[in-house]
Amino acid sequence: MKTHTESEENYIKALYHLGGDQPVSNGDLAQRIGAKGSSVTQAVKRLGQKDLVNVVPYKGVQLTQQGIRLAKSILRKHRLWETFLVDKLGFGWDEVHPLAEQLEHIQSEELVDRLFKFLGSPKHDPHGDPIPERDGQMPPVLGQPIGAFTTGAEIRIVRVEDAGTEFFDQLETMNINLGNTYEIRAISAFDSSVELGSSTGSFWLSQSMCANIYAIQS
Amino acid sequence: MKTHTESEENYIKALYHLGGDQPVSNGDLAQRIGAKGSSVTQAVKRLGQKDLVNVVPYKGVQLTQQGIRLAKSILRKHRLWETFLVDKLGFGWDEVHPLAEQLEHIQSEELVDRLFKFLGSPKHDPHGDPIPERDGQMPPVLGQPIGAFTTGAEIRIVRVEDAGTEFFDQLETMNINLGNTYEIRAISAFDSSVELGSSTGSFWLSQSMCANIYAIQS
DNA sequence: CTTTTATTTTAGGCAAAGCTAAAAATTATT
DNA sequence: AATAATTTTTAGCTTTGCCTAAAATAAAAG
Ligand SMILES: [Mn+2]
Ligand SMILES: [Mn+2]
Ligand SMILES: [Mn+2]
Ligand SMILES: [Mn+2]
Numbered sequence: 389m390k391t392h393t394e395s396e397e398n399y400i401k402a403l404y405h406l407g408g409d410q411p412v413s414n415g416d417l418a419q420r421i422g423a424k425g426s427s428v429t430q431a432v433k434r435l436g437q438k439d440l441v442n443v444v445p446y447k448g449v450q451l452t453q454q455g456i457r458l459a460k461s462i463l464r465k466h467r468l469w470e471t472f473l474v475d476k477l478g479f480g481w482d483e484v485h486p487l488a489e490q491l492e493h494i495q496s497e498e499l500v501d502r503l504f505k506f507l508g509s510p511k512h513d514p515h516g517d518p519i520p521e522r523d524g525q526m527p528p529v530l531g532q533p534i535g536a537f538t539t540g541a542e543i544r545i546v547r548v549e550d551a552g553t554e555f556f557d558q559l560e561t562m563n564i565n566l567g568n569t570y571e572i573r574a575i576s577a578f579d580s581s582v583e584l585g586s587s588t589g590s591f592w593l594s595q596s597m598c599a600n601i602y603a604i605q606s
Numbered sequence: 607m608k609t610h611t612e613s614e615e616n617y618i619k620a621l622y623h624l625g626g627d628q629p630v631s632n633g634d635l636a637q638r639i640g641a642k643g644s645s646v647t648q649a650v651k652r653l654g655q656k657d658l659v660n661v662v663p664y665k666g667v668q669l670t671q672q673g674i675r676l677a678k679s680i681l682r683k684h685r686l687w688e689t690f691l692v693d694k695l696g697f698g699w700d701e702v703h704p705l706a707e708q709l710e711h712i713q714s715e716e717l718v719d720r721l722f723k724f725l726g727s728p729k730h731d732p733h734g735d736p737i738p739e740r741d742g743q744m745p746p747v748l749g750q751p752i753g754a755f756t757t758g759a760e761i762r763i764v765r766v767e768d769a770g771t772e773f774f775d776q777l778e779t780m781n782i783n784l785g786n787t788y789e790i791r792a793i794s795a796f797d798s799s800v801e802l803g804s805s806t807g808s809f810w811l812s813q814s815m816c817a818n819i820y821a822i823q824s
Numbered sequence: 825c826t827t828t829t830a831t832t833t834t835a836g837g838c839a840a841a842g843c844t845a846a847a848a849a850t851t852a853t854t
Numbered sequence: 855a856a857t858a859a860t861t862t863t864t865a866g867c868t869t870t871g872c873c874t875a876a877a878a879t880a881a882a883a884g
Contacts, residue, residue, distance in 0.1 A: 427872050477720040490712050502695040645842050
C-alpha cells in the first residue's frame with residue numbers, strides 16, 4: 389500500500405463520485421475539483437502512471453480496480469469521521485462535511501478499524517449515506533424521495549441529500565431529523581408539495597425539499 | 607488567522623521544541639526536521655516573511671510571539687488527539703505519536719474545543735505531558751526522575767519521556783503505567799538502579815529506565 | 825461536408841519544498 | 855594572527871500542483 393497525496397486522493401474521490409467505474413470527462417472533473425482543465429490533464433496523467441486510472445486522451449478518465457478500492461477506502465474514512473463528529477462530538481450534520489474532507493486523508497488502517505468499532509460498527513453516516521465496509525462492500529443506499537410515496541403511507545426519514553447549507557438550515561428549523569416518522573397526509577396536485585403528519589401536528593413540505601429527503605415505508 | 611501548510615507547522619513545532627522562545631541553530635533544526643541545511647535556510651526565510659520567526663543569518667532562528675502562539679496551538683492539538691487515541695480508541699501510548707503527528711494539522715478551532723470537552727478537559731496527555739490551554743497557558747510539567755527520590759519515599763508515576771519504542775515496550779512488559787504507585791525500597795550504590803516495591807512484589811529498574819520515568823511523592 | 829463552437833491538450837510560468845555541490849562565513853586550532 | 859574545520863548560505867535542479875494563453879482535436883450547426 390503506497391501512500392498518496394491529498395490532491396491525488398481528492399481526484400480519486402471526485403472520479404468515484406462522478407462516474408463510479410465509468411469514464412469521466414476532463415471538464416466534469418475540473419468542475420468538481422475546482423481547478424482548470426489543464427491542471428486536471430496533468431493530474432490524471434500522474435494518476436495514470438500509478439495505475440489508479442486509465443486515461444484515453446480527449447475521451448475521458450476511468451478508475452482502475454485499484455483506484456476504486458482507494459476511492460472506497462477514502463469514502464469509508466470520510467463517513468466514519470462524519471459519524472464521529474456528529475455522534476460523539478455533537479456537531480450538526482451541516483458542519484461536518486468540510487471537517488471530514490480533512491480527516492479522510494489521515495493514513496492508518498488501524499485507526500479506521502478502531503474508530504469503526506468505537507462508533508458501534510455503523511452501516512450509514514449521519515446523512516444516511518452508506519459507509520463502505522473494510523472489504524469494499526457497500527451497504528444498501530436507503531430510501532426513496534418523499535414525493536414518491538402515496539397518501540396514507542407511514543414513512544421514516546433515512547437519508548438526506550447534501551444540498552447545501554440553506555437546505556440543512558431548513559431541515560433544522562423544521563426539526564426534521566433522520567429516524568423521524570410521519571404519515572403522508574396529502575400531496576398537492578398543484579405544486580407537488582407534501583403534507584406530513586405526526587403526533588405533534590402536521591406541516592407542508594415543498595417539492596424541492598421533498599426531492600432531497602429520502603424515506604422508507606415503516 | 608491565516609492557514610499554514612503542514613511543513614510550516616512542523617518547522618514551528620520543531621523550533622518550539624528545540625528552543626522555546628530562544629534562537630535555534632540551522633543545524634539543530636535541520637536535524638530535528640530531517641532535512642538538509644539548505645532546505646531549512648529556505649524554509650525559515652518563508653516563515654520569516656509570515657512573521658512567524660525572526661531570522662539572523664548565520665546566527666539562528668527564533669519564534670516570534672505569533673510563532674509561539676501557533677506552536678502551542680499545534681501542541682495542544684497533538685496532545686489532545688493522543689489523549690483521544692489512548693482514552694477512547696484504546697491505542698497503546700507507544701503507537702499514538704505518529705498518528706497525532708498527522709492529526710495535529712487538522713484545522714478547526716471548533717473541533718479542538720469540542721474534542722477537549724469530550725475528553726473531559728484534560729490537563730495532561732497520556733504520557734503526562736501538559737496540554738496547552740486554549741489561551742496558551744501551560745499546565746505544570748509534572749514530576750521528577752525516579753532516581754531523584756530517596757529510599758522509603760512513596761511515589762506515583764505521572765510522566766514518561768518519549769524515549770523510543772524499545773523504552774515503551776519495556777514499560778509495557780514491566781506493566782508500568784501512569785498512576786501506578788510504588789515505594790522506593792533501595793537505590794544501588796553500584797549502578798544507580800532503583801528497587802521499586804508495591805503490594806504485588808518488587809523489582810529493579812535500571813538507571814536509564816529511571817531517568818525517563820517521572821514521579822511525584824504521594 | 826464544411827464551418828463554427830466547445831473541449832482538451834500543450835507550452836510556458838510560478839510557488840512550495842525538497843535535494844546536491846560550491847561558495848562564504850563563522851568557529852576552533854595551532 | 856593565520857590556518858583548518860565546521861556551519862550556513864547560494865546556486866542550480868527536481869517534483870507536485872496549480873495557473874494562463876495558444877494550439878489541436880472533437881462535436882455541433884449550417
Ligand atoms: Mn460528507
Ligand atoms: Mn478531501
Ligand atoms: Mn507525541
Ligand atoms: Mn506534524
